[in-house]
Amino acid sequence: MPPISLPALSVRDVVKQYRDGPLALGGVSFDVKRGEFFGLLGPNGAGKTTLISIIAGLARATSGNVEVMGHDVVADPGRARMNLGVVPQELVFDPFFTVRETLVFTRGYYGLGRRDPRCGDDWIDEVLHNLDLTHKADANMRALSGGMKRRVLVAQALVHRPPVIILDEPTAGVDVELRQTLWKFIARLNREGCTVILTTHYLEEAEQYCHRVAMLKLGKLVALDDTRTLLRTESSARLLFRLAGAAAGQGGIPRAAAALPPELFAHAEVLNDGRIAVPAPDAATIELVLHRLREAGLSADDIELRHADLEEVFLRLTGNGGDSSADAAQA
Numbered sequence: 518m519p520p521i522s523l524p525a526l527s528v529r530d531v532v533k534q535y536r537d538g539p540l541a542l543g544g545v546s547f548d549v550k551r552g553e554f555f556g557l558l559g560p561n562g563a564g565k566t567t568l569i570s571i572i573a574g575l576a577r578a579t580s581g582n583v584e585v586m587g588h589d590v591v592a593d594p595g596r597a598r599m600n601l602g603v604v605p606q607e608l609v610f611d612p613f614f615t616v617r618e619t620l621v622f623t624r625g626y627y628g629l630g631r632r633d634p635r636c637g638d639d640w641i642d643e644v645l646h647n648l649d650l651t652h653k654a655d656a657n658m659r660a661l662s663g664g665m666k667r668r669v670l671v672a673q674a675l676v677h678r679p680p681v682i683i684l685d686e687p688t689a690g691v692d693v694e695l696r697q698t699l700w701k702f703i704a705r706l707n708r709e710g711c712t713v714i715l716t717t718h719y720l721e722e723a724e725q726y727c728h729r730v731a732m733l734k735l736g737k738l739v740a741l742d743d744t745r746t747l748l749r750t751e752s753s754a755r756l757l758f759r760l761a762g763a764a765a766g767q768g769g770i771p772r773a774a775a776a777l778p779p780e781l782f783a784h785a786e787v788l789n790d791g792r793i794a795v796p797a798p799d800a801a802t803i804e805l806v807l808h809r810l811r812e813a814g815l816s817a818d819d820i821e822l823r824h825a826d827l828e829e830v831f832l833r834l835t836g837n838g839g840d841s842s843a844d845a846a847q848a
């Protein structure tokens with residue numbers, strides 16, 4: 518029999534009811550495959566941090582199970598923790614240690630010595646180098662800038678060389694240089710087999726890096742799919758075109774409106790560049806639009822089929838137009 522490949526992370530029917538608080542997770546289930554780059558997205562209050570805390574063993578689920586590399590986070594917390602590195606949102610550190618001391622101390626927390634092949638001094642040096650921290654190795658934590666402290670937080674999560682990494686909004690408020698350094702390193706670790714789970718309010722980062730994306734809303738999964746599939750959800754595609762010749766400009770728009778099926782034009786939009794965008798859920802609709810325009814004596818230029826970006830899909834699925842995550846995504 519072929520060996521059964523357990524998922525890197527298994528979340529099964531997880532419910533979290535805070536005492537005197539909301540139902541933060543209302544029965545969430547999904548698996549993250551080994552080696553995946555997985556996005557966990559959702560507007561503020563969706564339950565992402567609650568779920569990460571449960572995965573990290575920092576909070577208890579009211580019911581349900583979580584396993585990291587096959588180890589139950591409640592029944593076998595030591596092994597589960599050993600297989601997991603979490604980069605938290607908040608900067609917490611001991612101001613009296615240097616950067617290197619901080620990392621050595623964290624390594625000790627996992628019961629690992631200097632010569633452990635997974636995370637000896639060589640690995641600490643490699644992590645420092647890849648996060649551009651080598652020149653700060655002997656600096657005191659309290660003397661570091663916010664961006665440098667964030668790098669140390671990432672280094673701490675990697676110090677025991679875990680096969681699964683969770684990054685909880687790692688780039689919130691950090692500069693472009695750190696983002697690039699961080700993504701280069703994380704992408705490399707992922708190429709080398711590390712499973713990466715990312716929450717971010719920068720949806721273009723999720724779009725660029727995540728193989729699959731789960732979207733949470735009010736403690737429920739509202740989407741779980743390949744990023745490409747989500748982006749190519751047929752109903753989200755739009756046909757963009759410009760009216761050519763005499764019909765170009767505002768005067769042509771009523772003529773296009775008269776030519777096109779009313780249910781399509783009801784969802785049409787005139788873009789800043791003057792092009793008209795209409796929903797294009799399938800090839801037949803595209804043909805119909807072009808055919809009707811021709812019939813009305815109109816010709817179309819600058820034709821483009823545009824699929825939604827992750828931000829549009831996110832807003833459609835989470836229905837959270839005023840949410841700050843969407844604001845951040847637009848920034």
Ligand SMILES: Nc1ncnc2c1ncn2[C@@H]1O[C@H](COP(=O)(O)OP(=O)(O)OP(=O)(O)O)[C@@H](O)[C@H]1O
Nearest residue numbers: 535538539541559560561562563564565566567568
């Ligand atoms: N310790 C707590 N006690 C009571 N309620 C809590 C606690 N922590 C979170 N909540 C509530 O649980 C819900 C989910 O919150 P959570 O922080 O997990 O969401 P989130 O998706 O991480 O949001 P954000 O993007 O703002 O970080 C929210 O309604 C929140 O107010």
